[in-house]
Amino acid sequence: MAMKLELQVNGIWRSVAAEPGSMLLSVLRDQLDLTGTKYGCGEGQCGACTVLVDGQPVRSCITRAEAVAGKSVTTIEGLERDGRLHPLQEAFLGAGAMQCGYCTAGMIVEGVALLRSNSDPNETQIKQGLEGHICRCGTYPRIVAAVRMASLAMREARHD
Amino acid sequence: MIDRRQFFQALGGGLAIFIAREEAPAQQQALPQEIDAWLHIGKDGAITVSTGKVEMGQGARTELTQVVAEELRAPVASITMVMGDTDLTPFDGGTAGSQTTPRMVPQLRKAAATAREMLLDLAAEKWGVDRAALVVSGGKVADPKAGRSAGFGELAEGRKLLKIIDASVPLTPPEQWKVAGTPLAKVNARNIVTGRHRYPSDITRPGMLHGKVLRPAAFGALLVSLDASAAEAMEGVKVVRDGDFAAVAAPTPQAAERAVAALKAEWKTTPQPNRAELFDYLKKNMQGRANPNERGSVEKALAEADTRLRETYTVAYIAHAPLEPRAAVAEWNDGKLTVWTGTQRPFGVRNELMAAFSLPQDRVRVLMPDTGSGYGGKHMGDAAIEAARLARAAGKPVKVVWTRQEEFSWAYFRPAGVIEVASGVRKDGIITAWEFTNYNSGGAGLQIAYDIPNYRIAFQPARSPLRQGSYRALAATANHFARETHIDELAHAAGMDALEFRLKNTQDPRFRAVLEAAAARFGWGKTKPAPGHGFGIAAGWEKGGYVATCVEVAARPGANPKIERVVEAFECGAIINPDNLKNQIEGAILMGLGGALFEAIDFADGRILNARFSRYRVPRFSDVPPIETVMLDRKDLPSAGAGECPIVGIAPAIGNAIFAATGTRLRSLPLVLKGSA
Numbered sequence: 071m072a073m074k075l076e077l078q079v080n081g082i083w084r085s086v087a088a089e090p091g092s093m094l095l096s097v098l099r100d101q102l103d104l105t106g107t108k109y110g111c112g113e114g115q116c117g118a119c120t121v122l123v124d125g126q127p128v129r130s131c132i133t134r135a136e137a138v139a140g141k142s143v144t145t146i147e148g149l150e151r152d153g154r155l156h157p158l159q160e161a162f163l164g165a166g167a168m169q170c171g172y173c174t175a176g177m178i179v180e181g182v183a184l185l186r187s188n189s190d191p192n193e194t195q196i197k198q199g200l201e202g203h204i205c206r207c208g209t210y211p212r213i214v215a216a217v218r219m220a221s222l223a224m225r226e227a228r229h230d
Numbered sequence: 231m232i233d234r235r236q237f238f239q240a241l242g243g244g245l246a247i248f249i250a251r252e253e254a255p256a257q258q259q260a261l262p263q264e265i266d267a268w269l270h271i272g273k274d275g276a277i278t279v280s281t282g283k284v285e286m287g288q289g290a291r292t293e294l295t296q297v298v299a300e301e302l303r304a305p306v307a308s309i310t311m312v313m314g315d316t317d318l319t320p321f322d323g324g325t326a327g328s329q330t331t332p333r334m335v336p337q338l339r340k341a342a343a344t345a346r347e348m349l350l351d352l353a354a355e356k357w358g359v360d361r362a363a364l365v366v367s368g369g370k371v372a373d374p375k376a377g378r379s380a381g382f383g384e385l386a387e388g389r390k391l392l393k394i395i396d397a398s399v400p401l402t403p404p405e406q407w408k409v410a411g412t413p414l415a416k417v418n419a420r421n422i423v424t425g426r427h428r429y430p431s432d433i434t435r436p437g438m439l440h441g442k443v444l445r446p447a448a449f450g451a452l453l454v455s456l457d458a459s460a461a462e463a464m465e466g467v468k469v470v471r472d473g474d475f476a477a478v479a480a481p482t483p484q485a486a487e488r489a490v491a492a493l494k495a496e497w498k499t500t501p502q503p504n505r506a507e508l509f510d511y512l513k514k515n516m517q518g519r520a521n522p523n524e525r526g527s528v529e530k531a532l533a534e535a536d537t538r539l540r541e542t543y544t545v546a547y548i549a550h551a552p553l554e555p556r557a558a559v560a561e562w563n564d565g566k567l568t569v570w571t572g573t574q575r576p577f578g579v580r581n582e583l584m585a586a587f588s589l590p591q592d593r594v595r596v597l598m599p600d601t602g603s604g605y606g607g608k609h610m611g612d613a614a615i616e617a618a619r620l621a622r623a624a625g626k627p628v629k630v631v632w633t634r635q636e637e638f639s640w641a642y643f644r645p646a647g648v649i650e651v652a653s654g655v656r657k658d659g660i661i662t663a664w665e666f667t668n669y670n671s672g673g674a675g676l677q678i679a680y681d682i683p684n685y686r687i688a689f690q691p692a693r694s695p696l697r698q699g700s701y702r703a704l705a706a707t708a709n710h711f712a713r714e715t716h717i718d719e720l721a722h723a724a725g726m727d728a729l730e731f732r733l734k735n736t737q738d739p740r741f742r743a744v745l746e747a748a749a750a751r752f753g754w755g756k757t758k759p760a761p762g763h764g765f766g767i768a769a770g771w772e773k774g775g776y777v778a779t780c781v782e783v784a785a786r787p788g789a790n791p792k793i794e795r796v797v798e799a800f801e802c803g804a805i806i807n808p809d810n811l812k813n814q815i816e817g818a819i820l821m822g823l824g825g826a827l828f829e830a831i832d833f834a835d836g837r838i839l840n841a842r843f844s845r846y847r848v849p850r851f852s853d854v855p856p857i858e859t860v861m862l863d864r865k866d867l868p869s870a871g872a873g874e875c876p877i878v879g880i881a882p883a884i885g886n887a888i889f890a891a892t893g894t895r896l897r898s899l900p901l902v903l904k905g906s907a
């Protein structure tokens with residue numbers, strides 16, 4: 071039977087009833103109606119479902135719901151603060167780094183984590199960091215450019 | 231058909247311009263029976279434009295907004311495109327074949343220009359001045375001499391004016407474009423980066439259940455018996471069986487999975503061809519007769535040629551694998567069916583639903599929220615019908631989202647094919663004979679852009695072992711691969727440079743222009759490949775666009791060569807949005823790279839053996855070579871679509887570069903060197 075879980079999602083404590091075997095992706099999408107996080111493969115291969123759990127990027131499609139009990143989850147919907155986009159969201163807009171945009175949420179969330187661990191990643195490091203993500207539309211060069219742009223903007227903002 | 235009263239009831243008063251499907255007689259005032267699109271200006275100045283075209287990432291929403299903004303002299307933000315809703319948008323045959331740009335762009339330009347002229351008339355009448363004294367800009371009509379202006383909304387207020395587009399209305403020439411022709415950012419990009427945009431698979435409805443279909447044991451399998459008792463005993467589960475279709479609806483996706491797993495089904499399978507025998511099978515199972523396109527005498531020309539060549543090329547089935555799998559939410563209300571689904575043919579899906587449920591047109595509505603891409607793969611309404619069947623049985627809305635495995639197995643594929651080419655060339659490098667037969671993969675892109683006096687070109691349909699259908703550029707990928715590889719082989723046989731040979735055999739100025747542009751940017755003939763490296767070139771034309779691609783590869787022991795760089799020149803008439811165009815070209819090159827180097831559907835015994843991203847490799851970040859694009863902007867030519875043509879050059883260019891680097895000629899897609907991992 072469904073199991074009660076408490077988790078913090080985008081800063082708010084939520085209580086959910088997760089069915090046995092249900093994955094974090096389904097909890098977010100089907101129970102909390104946070105549909106910004108996408109399903110692309112269900113086997114950890116495409117990155118569309120990426121969210122941050124306690125700041126670390128995870129594939130929510132293969133992360134059991136009970137494994138995140140008591141933890142803090144950040145989804146694409148949680149990156150905007152007081153109507154202000156995260157610099158990486160801005161950079162995706164600036165670089166036009168999307169076509170259909172279905173991969174975008176996963177790319178941005180992973181990119182945010184990447185920029186936290188390395189504030190000035192070079193092209194190779196960005197490609198390595200995002201290798202687990204598929205953009206079937208092939209906007210890869212623009213995604214790399216967007217992460218570079220955001221890294222620059224964030225470093226400049228820090229120096230202001 | 232348009233009902234004037236209903237139209238204004240829905241949208242409020244204002245001005246409306248209709249684009250009639252058929253050109254209306256000049257004086258005809260009656261509203262057309264069939265329209266292609268409409269444009270409305272409301273009293274708040276909001277401009278609503280409706281077209282049956284859909285947005286799947288190719289940028290149609292943005293480009294159409296741009297051309298309307300251009301002709302109407304209105305801010306982009308004041309324009310809303312209503313797309314892909316069969317109740318609100320005019321009928322459309324489907325968003326495919328790169329037809330949105332050549333067909334919808336000119337129509338919307340005319341509609342917006344007609345509206346602009348109407349607004350000028352209204353302002354002239356309002357102020358009692360000559361319309362020549364007025365200027366339209368920024369969503370306003372101004373009378374500069376008198377120092378007054380009126381917004382579009384103000385002019386439209388209190389009116390209920392309907393007009394059919396004026397085919398002779400003056401259009402802004404592309405050289406004077408200020409909004410069209412510029413790199414406007416995607417209009418709904420902010421909703422995408424914030425996760426707010428709802429794709430078809432994100433739609434939810436009150437009380438909605440989740441559906442899951444029991445997939446057959448193999449292609450062509452028949453459902454002999456079904457024991458659904460265990461599933462039916464589960465709380466809130468509804469089981470539907472109808473012929474070979476069996477599916478469940480349940481309150482959660484997990485419950486639906488458990489229920490479908492509890493179905494005990496017995497299937498009767500029939501032997502199915504395997505991948506290993508595919509190409510033989512296609513040639514042995516022709517269907518109907520090819521209808522060749524012929525000129526001169528190929529036999530005679532072949533007999534007289536100084537050098538003759540005869541080769542066979544093959545292409546594998548590949549999957550579109552759109553990142554958003556097929557999805558649909560269906561809801562029945564008082565006998566009316568509403569379905570939200572990702573499809574390139576909302577009206578086609580409406581027809582499928584009408585047929586499946588014996589419903590009249592006004593009882594079915596299909597909505598297509600901007601979708602997680604299609605690439606030609608989302609033409610059919612399978613998921614829509616599945617969700618609708620379940621929703622009808624359950625008496626509640628039902629969502630069906632295909633898993634990735636379902637998407638890889640039960641959608642349809644880019645056709646596999648065998649292509650036979652025989653050709654003859656004269657000592658001076660002129661191609662004199664060309665015989666080209668495509669088995670199964672299709673007729674798109676068959677015709678040559680080379681000036682060959684004798685040819686016979688044919689598409690021979692065959693029975694396909696797998697379900698196949700449309701793909702980005704259709705068979706043009708296969709036909710260009712065979713043709714441009716063969717041309718390279720001919721150049722080699724004639725002892726000529728691959729670029730020089732192509733230029734020698736075509737007078738088509740647009741074809742020559744892209745070849746020359748790509749070659750110049752690449753440095754073709756100016757630099758020599760490093761040891762172990764090779765240069766390859768290929769070119770083509772398709773859907774009104776021309777493309778030429780140059781590639782440098784580096785041989786690697788025990789592995790397929792590495793793609794060092796790609797240069798692609800593309801020309802599709804007047805460019806509407808250079809940023810979107812570049813995005814489309816890069817995307818097409820990268821998608822084409824997958825089909826060129828590693829994508830292939832593996833199948834045996836009626837099952838797909840690699841129906842997962844872990845087994846079916848698609849291009850990733852590490853596969854991306856440096857790409858340079860050269861966009862030739864022909865403002866004097868009508869704009870053509872760009873979703874397809876730029877994909878056709880990459881595979882043959884890579885193959886030709888591999889030959890240059892290694893001396894091995896590869897004639898099958900994907901290109902895999904023997905002994906490479």
Ligand code: FES
Binds near residue numbers: 111117
């Ligand atoms: S959906 Fe989770 S990695 Fe693809």
Ligand code: FES
Binds near residue numbers: 168170287602603
């Ligand atoms: S933009 Fe379509 S999958 Fe990345």
